[in-house]
Amino acid sequence: MDIIRNDLIVDGSYCYISNVDVDIANIDQGSIQIDTVDLTPAAKAFAPTDIVVATSVITEAAHGFVTGLKVLMTSATTLPAGITSPAYVIKLTNNTYTLAASLADALAGTPFTITDQGTGNHTTTPSALNATTVTVAIQASNDGVTYKAYASNITTATITGTSTELKDMTDKLNYRFLRVVITAAAGLLGLKVRLYGKRYR
Numbered sequence: 001m002d003i004i005r006n007d008l009i010v011d012g013s014y015c016y017i018s019n020v021d022v023d024i025a026n027i028d029q030g031s032i033q034i035d036t037v038d039l040t041p042a043a044k045a046f047a048p049t050d051i052v053v054a055t056s057v058i059t060e061a062a063h064g065f066v067t068g069l070k071v072l073m074t075s076a077t078t079l080p081a082g083i084t085s086p087a088y089v090i091k092l093t094n095n096t097y098t099l100a101a102s103l104a105d106a107l108a109g110t111p112f113t114i115t116d117q118g119t120g121n122h123t124t125t126p127s128a129l130n131a132t133t134v135t136v137a138i139q140a141s142n143d144g145v146t147y148k149a150y151a152s153n154i155t156t157a158t159i160t161g162t163s164t165e166l167k168d169m170t171d172k173l174n175y176r177f178l179r180v181v182i183t184a185a186a187g188l189l190g191l192k193v194r195l196y197g198k199r200y201r
Contacts, residue, residue: 040129046060048118140177
């Protein structure tokens with residue numbers, strides 16, 4: 001059995017190795033490979049006229065941001081009223097986004113209320129990935145809802161941008177679902193997870 005999942009990860013995100021269509025219980029002689037790459041986007045500058053005050057939406061073609069991405073906001077003159085820094089992105093489309101005061105607000109879709117366009121060009125700069133704050137852990141579940149730490153030698157591993165972690169499973173996999181949990185204070189990771197193994201019954 002070889003299961004592969006690909007995801008973009010920001011703080012508190014999950015990559016699910018299995019879902020209701022893939023039962024991974026009863027796997028033996030297995031291993032999990034976790035490949036990561038730093039995909040933190042470049043800074044983007046925008047003009048005051050790129051902000052629609054009525055909706056608090058910013059237009060920037062191909063901005064590359066994802067919801068939950070932590071960013072620093074700066075201005076050549078004055079930031080738009082209602083925006084504070086740091087902020088968190090709420091992606092609307094590939095060309096539009098808005099901003100929130102916290103990760104929780106971004107994930108809930110609750111943006112700042114922007115009341116003017118500010119003056120001078122503004123810049124949205126994603127916070128760089130900090131390797132000392134990025135960890136990967138494996139959790140397991142039988143119902144796909146309640147997860148706990150997987151009882152194996154698969155332990156939390158520190159990830160530094162482009163990295164590969166290969167963990168052998170020392171016990172039989174008796175759970176139907178696994179997920180990789182990412183904790184990162186900033187930045188954007190691309191994540192590929194592979195589960196290798198064969199069933200023992």
